[in-house]
Structures are given as C-alpha cells and as structure tokens.
Amino acid sequence: MALAPGEQNSDLQFRRPIRRILVAAAIFLLVGLFLLWRIENQRVEQFRYYIIDLLTPSIKIGLEPGQVIVNTIEAMQDLATVYTRNEELQREIDDLKAWKFKAQLLESQNAQFRNLANVQTSATHSFIISEILVDNSSQFGHSILINVGSRNGVRDGWPAIDSLGLVGRVSGVGRQSARVILLTDTNSRIPVKIQPSSARGIASGDASTFPILDLLSNGSKIESGDAVVTSGDGGMFPPDILVGTVSKPPNQILRIVPAADFRHLSYIKVLRVTPIEQIESAGGLVLNTESIDQLASGDLR
C-alpha cells in the first residue's frame, strides 16, 4: 500500500521480521513436504490426487480460452489446405471402398469358419470414454490427465486407447481424474507381438515419438510396416490391441510408429479389464477351493 514514508516506519519494524519468518517457514514446510514425499510416497501422492480433483473444474475453465485460440489457428490452417486435403481424402475413399468389399467378404468367410470350428471368442471389451484434461508431460515423463476417475470405475493399469490404437496405461486414479502414462514415456514397457510373424517383443518408450521395439525372439522375418499389437503376456493388457507399425531403418534399432494420433488426441477410451483368474494350485483349475473345503467337511449337497 502506498502510505507516506513517515507513517510506515513504525509499522515496518514489525512487518519485515514477520515477513521473513513467514517466508522461512514456507521454505521449511516445502522442504519438509519433499522429504515426506520421499518417505511416505503413497500418502502424499493421494494428497496430490485430492488437490488435482479440487483443481479440475478451474483448470477446465482456465484452459477454455487457450483451447479456443488453438482451435481457431487450426481451423485457419485447415482452410489453407482444404483443397489438397479433399483430393487426398477422395483417393483414400476409393482405396477404402475396395478394402471394405474385401473385408465384408472375409468377415462372412470368417464367421462361417468360426461356426464350423465352434470357436468361443472372448467377450468384447467394454470401455469408458473420457476427454483429455491436461497434458502434463515434462522432463520427468510423458503423461496426460483424463476426466474420469474412481467415480467412473477406472482402475490402475487399464489400457487407454484412442480411436486408432493404444495410447498408454492408467497409472494413478483420483476421484474424477486419472493419469495415463503414454507409450512414449521412459517408464512404459508393453508386451507386444508382431502380426504376420507373431514374434514377441516389448515396446519400450524412450521419450521420443517412436517407442523402441525390443524383440524377445529372433527378428529376421520382421519387415517395415508389420502391425504391432499387444500380446497380453503378463496379464496386464488384453491381447490384440493395435499399438502401431514397425519401422525398420537399415542398421538401426527397430522402432514402432504408434497408431494413436498423438498430435490430435482429444477423446480417450479406457478399456475395462477383468482380472484374469489366477491359478495358484493344481486343483484350483478343476475344482475351486471352496468346494474342496466343503467336500472335506462333508456338507456339499
């Protein structure tokens, strides 16, 4: 406040030391919080999700103007390329029509064979649709926050996909927000297989746009453009979710071109994964343990 200098001198004698003490206390508290975060990581992370849940509505409103500006710029860019884009799409549509015909043929054939072989396919996955809230990528990792959480039944470890392919894995769930670790994060390791050759591998992120493909078996038959899908190994992810295609530069490590469109992500589907039955003892598969106990005690009717 702009008081006259004379008025302030008496006030100042108290204000300066108090201010200094408050700042010192704040620094002390923050360092203490950091130590607590190192020691009691789980609880402090819960506190973090609590705060994020509180902030979510205001972040949403705060991002609105930025979103409008970005959309306007993108719309203008689109306007500039609309003619070439249109021609490209027209050609693509012609291509796809041929494919659609082939696909219909194959599908009916497939259905017939399935019928003949009496194949039991696993139930299709159900999913929760969410919107991206914020992009919280930084030098510490690549992740996004989505606007669904434990309130919507989201669990840790579930896969997140966009309309094209795998985006990442849910890691950390708040009440109305969840964090998705992207494929490209340095901590991301996803068991995959390559489609025609069915070679197994691991897709590991290295903070670049294209995750590394580490093969577990001999990779001589793998070609550029082969499809990479999740293998379901380890039981974390359901099998056969599209991850991307193989890129095989000469004399270099294999990489994956993600199918998901990381440039224009907006809606994310979180797949519900039902936990796979754990087989713990030999008998468990045939008879469940409860009925064995009941048999032993003799009251199985």
Added chain:
Amino acid sequence: MNNSFALWSYRAAFTFILAAISLGNLLPIDIRPSQIPAPDIAFCAIAAWMLRRSDYTPVIVITAVTFLTEIVLFHPLGLWTALVLLAAEFLRRNAERIRYHSFLTECAHFAVLYLVMSIGYHLVLVISFAHPPDFGDVLPQVLITVALYPLVVLATVYIFRVRKPSSTEVGILRAGF
C-alpha cells in the same frame, strides 16, 4: 488512492500472467514428446517483474502458482517451489542493486541464478534417489530458458509497462519493502 489501485491491478496482472503461463503448459495440443526441452517461462516472468518492481510480485502468488503447477505436472512435491521461493526472495533483496546495472548484467545474474537452481534441484533429486530426469537435459533447458529471458523482459516492459521505478518512487518503495 489512485496509487493503491494501480499497485493492486499490477499485482492482479502478475497473478494472471503466471497462471496463464502455467495453464499454457498444460494445454493438450500436441502430445508427441518434443526434442527441445520446455523453457521455464514462469520463472523468467517472476524474475523480470521482480527486478523491475518487487512490490508487484507478492510472494504468496509466486509460491501458490509454482506449487500448484508442481502438483499438476506430477513433479517431486515441494522442492522446486522451495527453490523458486528462495530465488525470488534473493532477487527481491538484491533488486535495487541489480536493477541499476546494465541489462547484460541482469541477464548474467539471471543465468547464474537459474543454473545454480537447476543443478541444485538435480543434485537433491539424485541424493534422495527420486528418479531425476537425465542430467543431459538440464543444461539445454537452462540455455533455452536463459535465451528466452530477454524476450520475457521485453514483453514485461513494453506490453505490461512494468518499468524500473523513477527516483521519486524509489524512496517510497525503499520504505515499504
């Protein structure tokens, strides 16, 4: 009365700018990992305002915005905010001294301060086994932040009209802070 209104509107503008910078970082535009490390524009703005008018930069705003950013970005909690708070108070105390040197000296001060903060931050993370990011990323990030500092100063001075106080104002400021 008029003076007090100007002061509070500048403080509000400072809060608004810091919040806007932090929100800008969160916009989910292009999620692909970038090869260029993100500059710390928020700290540039804090330093640029602080060195011009330390009465426009309430310590509570700096702490709150930095801490909330740290929470939303899933960074180690508290550490960077503590460093920014320390640095801000250091700048506040030395603002008068640094202010009347050349602009180059100011940039040098900023560069050294930010370098020390970044290395200190990294060191504490290493010591506490907190999975620090690659040390190779620290220097490019410092360089790009320092390179952006003059631009942030230009914006602060010419867009937001935050200027070094005239000699008559200095007396009032000295009494207040």
